[in-house]
Amino acid sequence: MSGEGLTVRDLRVTFDGFKAVDGVDLDIRPGDLRFLIGPNGAGKTTLVDAVTGLVKATGSVTFGGEELLGKPVHKIARLGIGRTFQTATVFEELTVLQNLDIAAGSGRGPLTLLRRRKGVPESVTKALETTGLTDLRDRPAGVLAHGQKQWLEIGMLLVQDVKLLLLDEPVAGMSHDEREATGALLQRVSEDHTVVVIEHDMDFMRSFARSVSVLHAGKMLSEGTVAEVQADAKVQEVYLGRASEPEPAAVPVPEEA
């Protein structure tokens, strides 16, 4: 399995007359590791919100042949689309293992739910290994370091058996080493999943992106490989600041409102 592709056509999201997403088309091939970049307010997070059912949108979003718009959040999740948020949300009072076990269990019947967990599901063991959290599995998630929480969230998506991962700024606030580790993790994950990453960090994007989409003011500005996008004059103008050699890491970017 190499994930499923996502097709977005003429997606529009409006908040009180403000067009947060204004007619976006997007094609993500199965197995892609796509970076979604753009200035603050470009509509990146809103796009993900629309795809996952959190905000109302018009247009069309299909995944594996199914129309997603109009479906409730939990049904979209069951189709195999998982996401993370800008701030890591794990269940702080539960252990790493319990977090992963819950993520693995949305298909469980009542009888399984009413019984105590015996042993560790195979998918959970695998996700613990992939994310490097095996030694911490009995720790409450609340005491994990920031980076580890993000990895746990990615691990939760893996055991959830999603085909498409939508990650909202997974490396924000991480140290350099944590970024490298996260990038390596994303590359491993993308071997058998489709991954979409919203990111501000240009260095991180250059190191790990397989393809890039640039959003600006709710519209798709440019798409292609890292080199193609960086060479695009429109992109340089609105986002990379016209400099031939951008230094985005020097500019701290606040979280999107």
Place this chain on the structure above:
Amino acid sequence: MTTTTPSVTSVPLLERFRVPGGFVLGAVLLLGVAPLALSDFRLSLLAKYLCYAIVAVGVSLAWGRGGLMVLGQGVFFGLGGYAMAMHLKLADAAATGETLPDFMQLYGTGDALPWWWKPFANPAFALAMTVLLPMAVAAVLGFFVFQRRVKGAYFAILSQALAAALSIWLIGQQATTGGTNGLTDIQGFFGYDLNDPVNQRMVYFIIAAVLLVLMAIARQLFVSRYGELLIAVRDSEERVRFLGYNPANVKLVAYVVAAGMAGLAGALFVPAVGIISPALIGIVPSIGFVIGAAVGGRASLVGAVLGAIAVAWAQSTLSDAFPAAWTYLQGLLFVVAVGFLPGGLASLGVVLRKRRTRTTPIPTGETA
């Protein structure tokens, strides 16, 4: 409660027998020591407190684990209590050759029993209703409330309003529900004379046994995967939704189970105390039902149960001595427990330990 002292938690053998050991100890205390040590009068008081403890078991599940601020458990307690009392009143009347309960002969309009009283003459139906009626009401109410994502303070206020509405409705129906007086002066309990101390003791044993069984059921729910899921919903409902669950259903189960337990508690309260009335199920008693759990520790089953018993005991002791002051003290207890010690007394040990040794951050592991 822990049977072993907290300092030996590192010993695996004791840890393994902590829960079954605690359960056995609780059973010995409730079914062996208490009936031997307490007078008939004290034991019947304890029976009443244990009814509150049964409500607290459900509160611990719904509020402690599920984060549902169930401030209207009086509704379910009342439904269970009235279902039981209606049957007992009809049985009392039948025993003396009457067709109508005494209060209907006094206040009633005609000599016909209202249609909705009739099925309660059947003991099996009435017993089933003490649990099923509260659960059904909770299921319908919870379905709409949770589906519409009503939560937090709004849910609490809604629960309170419902408790107020039920007690006001009951007061208005003097002819069919006994009005403000409620259903009183209950003499028999399935053929046993409640004025006989031996039968009062039997009622106590039934209540204690029911409490123990419900605690065992709740404990199973706590440690099951459902229990873990319930905590997850309490702490981050949105995240759970993105994992493919419908949190409304998860909450609904806890709410309905808690309602069933409150109903059973109400039903057992009737033979233990001999009365059910609007004053016992309205807003103030509904808050009272959660205070014990809050003080003892709502997320801890044993904490909630002991808290409920302790607060009920304090209430009957202090409200006699200082009738005016008790309500204030009750409010103060609630505020202090919720505001400053959310884990209740059960968490006191953990809180103090944390004070002494600040949590050490764990080293960042490598992803590999």
